[in-house]
Amino acid sequence: MRVSGYAFKLGDSISTDDIIAGRYLYITDPNELARHIFENRPEIRSRIQSARKPVVIVAGRGFGYGSSREHAPLALKAFGVRAIVAESFHRIFYRNSINNGLLAVEAPGIRGMVEEGEAITIDLDRGVIEVGRGAIRVGGVPGYVRSILEAGGLREMLRRLAGGRSP
Amino acid sequence: MYESLALEILSSHIVEGPSDPGPGDIVVVKPDLLLMNDITALLALRVIEETGAPVDCSRIRTLIVLDHYSPPPTASIATSYRLLRRFARGHGCILKDVGEGIMHQVAVEEEAEPGMLALGADSHTITYGALAVFATGIGSTEAAYILAQGELWLKVPHTILTRLEGRLEWPLSGKDLALEILSRTGGDGAVYASIEFTGPGLASLGVSDRLTVANMMVEGGAKTALFPVDKVLVEWMRRERGTVKPGWKRLAPRSGEPSMEVDLSSLEPMVSEPPAPYNARPARELEGVEVDQVFLGSCTNARYEDLEAAARILKGRRIREGLRLIVTPASRRVYQKALETGILGILHSAGAVITPPGCGACFGSTMGVAGDEEVILSTSNRNFPGRMGSPTARIYLASPQTAAASAVTGVITDPRSLA
Ligand code: SF4
Numbered sequence: 001m002r003v004s005g006y007a008f009k010l011g012d013s014i015s016t017d018d019i020i021a022g023r024y025l026y027i028t029d030p031n032e033l034a035r036h037i038f039e040n041r042p043e044i045r046s047r048i049q050s051a052r053k054p055v056v057i058v059a060g061r062g063f064g065y066g067s068s069r070e071h072a073p074l075a076l077k078a079f080g081v082r083a084i085v086a087e088s089f090h091r092i093f094y095r096n097s098i099n100n101g102l103l104a105v106e107a108p109g110i111r112g113m114v115e116e117g118e119a120i121t122i123d124l125d126r127g128v129i130e131v132g133r134g135a136i137r138v139g140g141v142p143g144y145v146r147s148i149l150e151a152g153g154l155r156e157m158l159r160r161l162a163g164g165r166s167p
Numbered sequence: 168m169y170e171s172l173a174l175e176i177l178s179s180h181i182v183e184g185p186s187d188p189g190p191g192d193i194v195v196v197k198p199d200l201l202l203m204n205d206i207t208a209l210l211a212l213r214v215i216e217e218t219g220a221p222v223d224c225s226r227i228r229t230l231i232v233l234d235h236y237s238p239p240p241t242a243s244i245a246t247s248y249r250l251l252r253r254f255a256r257g258h259g260c261i262l263k264d265v266g267e268g269i270m271h272q273v274a275v276e277e278e279a280e281p282g283m284l285a286l287g288a289d290s291h292t293i294t295y296g297a298l299a300v301f302a303t304g305i306g307s308t309e310a311a312y313i314l315a316q317g318e319l320w321l322k323v324p325h326t327i328l329t330r331l332e333g334r335l336e337w338p339l340s341g342k343d344l345a346l347e348i349l350s351r352t353g354g355d356g357a358v359y360a361s362i363e364f365t366g367p368g369l370a371s372l373g374v375s376d377r378l379t380v381a382n383m384m385v386e387g388g389a390k391t392a393l394f395p396v397d398k399v400l401v402e403w404m405r406r407e408r409g410t411v412k413p414g415w416k417r418l419a420p421r422s423g424e425p426s427m428e429v430d431l432s433s434l435e436p437m438v439s440e441p442p443a444p445y446n447a448r449p450a451r452e453l454e455g456v457e458v459d460q461v462f463l464g465s466c467t468n469a470r471y472e473d474l475e476a477a478a479r480i481l482k483g484r485r486i487r488e489g490l491r492l493i494v495t496p497a498s499r500r501v502y503q504k505a506l507e508t509g510i511l512g513i514l515h516s517a518g519a520v521i522t523p524p525g526c527g528a529c530f531g532s533t534m535g536v537a538g539d540e541e542v543i544l545s546t547s548n549r550n551f552p553g554r555m556g557s558p559t560a561r562i563y564l565a566s567p568q569t570a571a572a573s574a575v576t577g578v579i580t581d582p583r584s585l586a
Contacts, residue, residue, distance in 0.1 A: 012354070013354040013355070013443055015443075015549075015551045017549065017551040017552075017553060017554050018551060018552070018553075021531070021553050022235075022530045022531050022532055022553075022554070023531060023532065025206040025235070026205075026206065026209065026236065026243065026244050026247050028209055028210050028212075028213040039553070039558070040551065040552050040553025040554075040558045041552060041553075041558070042558065061354075061355050062354045062355035062358065062388065065354055065355075065388075065443075065551075066290065066386075066549060066551065067289075067290050067549075068207060068288055068289050068290040068304045068305065068306055069206065069207070070207070070210055070306040070307045070308060071206075071210065074210075088355055088358060089358075090355070090358060090388055091358065091359055091388070091390055092290055092304045092305065092306060095305065095306055095309065096306035096307075096308070096309075099306060099308040099309060100308065142193060142322075143193075144193045144320055145193075153308075154308050154309065154312055155214060155217070155218060155308050157312070158214065158215075158218040158220040158308070158311060158312055158315060159217075159218040159219065159220075161218075161220055161221070161315055161316070162218055162219035162220050162221060162315075
């Protein structure tokens with residue numbers, strides 16, 4: 001599995017409230033949610049709106065802090081985020097991302113290795129992240145989690161369970 | 168070796184995994200309880216619709232609680248609520264409608280019991296750890312998966328054993344302990360961990376305070392926060408729930424080498440500064456910060472004991488002219504009891520606006536939304552920018568005692584000066 005994009009850098013403790021505000025959570029359409037990303041953090045919002053797509057978020061510690069709102073990864077994915085590489089993740093966000101087929105990879109030290117806007121590729125099979133300055137080894141994704149990712153997320157697994165009753 | 172409460176509880180719920188699981192292992196578990204709120208259930212419904220997943224709520228006791236936008240402030244939300252009611256009726260889920268209360272409070276009053284495994288599509292599901300329940304938050308797709316499959320994978324957490332010394336004395340509360348711990352863990356110091364409590368300090372920490380502490384441990388990243396079954400909990404279960412079971416004995420207090428120690432006798436009233444809950448420091452260092460609105464509510468601090476604590480300070484006093492005090496009881500039961508004992512009357516006479524139960528202002532959805540550049544002092548658990556409304560509002564977090572004292576003076580106030 002290989003995912004590429006352009007680095008968009010963020011700091012520590014980016015919360016799911018930062019990503020999508022509570023006032024939009026009755027919305028379930030990812031494209032509509034994507035229109036409202038980072039409204040609680042106007043400085044991030046204006047930056048990401050002009051970022052080159054596809055976006056790979058490169059963040060600090062504790063990405064996905066706070067609420068369990070799955071709207072956060074859904075909105076990011078619909079906006080054009082392909083993957084998130086962070087020093088560490090909060091657990092519910094991490095699960096929600098994987099479950100929706102949005103790659104989330106822990107990579108301590110990553111922020112110092114990548115410049116804003118630089119091309120970045122995550123190669124899960126080789127366990128490396130490739131950037132201009134070279135490649136960074138990353139710890140593997142646990143087998144069980146990997147199988148969910150490879151199925152295209154838990155959502156896809158549910159679709160299969162349903163026995164092809166839907167598209 | 169420390170025998171963790173987390174593993175003890177998980178072990179009896181494993182349907183697939185290694186024979187002798189330890190921290191870091193992945194296990195597939197069957198929960199006793201599945202919970203969803205209005206927001207996360209709506210998204211779960213969409214996943215079910217899109218995937219065609221077969222749903223059966225009768226296999227695992229499933230609650231859907233309409234709390235975040237309750238009662239609905241807009242027509243589109245009211246229409247979504249209709250969908251949820253129809254879904255619950257059609258699939259045999261238990262629906263807690265508008266005004267019943269916040270999901271976590273309802274669960275604690277009616278459902279959670281020591282030794283259970285509860286998975287909830289809401290991060291503050293962790294709250295029920297105060298009742299020795301392995302309780303943790305999940306996403307909506309996972310809730311849908313449980314509805315279809317009756318199981319889910321979890322990673323066995325490592326433990327942060329926390330020893331409590333000393334005694335908690337009025338006007339200190341569980342909130343001050345929670346903020347003290349978060350000031351040490353930061354926002355991610357407890358990621359994936361089970362924070363487990365032990366030590367002589369437990370004796371002075373009532374169940375209401377424990378619920379507050381467990382609730383906020385997720386702000387340090389914890390997966391679960393577990394209090395043992397001790398005398399305090401057994402008495403509470405007998406009084407509030409009318410039940411005590413012999414199997415709870417295995418969840419008795421544990422001993423081991425603690426990785427954190429807190430002396431309750433030397434705690435100070437604490438306040439979190441924006442923009443994150445772990446930015447906590449003693450209230451006295453923030454004294455004088457002017458406040459526009461005080462919010463006494465949320466799954467952290469809107470139980471009967473919290474309203475009573477605020478009333479103890481507000482009795483015979485008035486809130487400061489120009490300041491709003493919004494009181495949102497955590498549940499219908501809390502509301503009813505506070506009505507009967509006169510607590511609501513005291514708060515009302517002091518100048519409070521009393522709203523129906525629900526999440527309300529905590530979430531910036533309704534009934535006390537923050538305006539541009541306003542300063543809010545809240546008893547809730549999160550103070551991220553925009554959490555309660557305008558991204559430029561500044562939110563401080565504190566105990567009901569500190570909130571009540573500050574409502575009287577109009578500035579952040581150490582409650583020891585008024586108590
Ligand atoms: S009261 Fe606040 S923190 Fe608790 S469940 Fe509701 S929105 Fe979430």
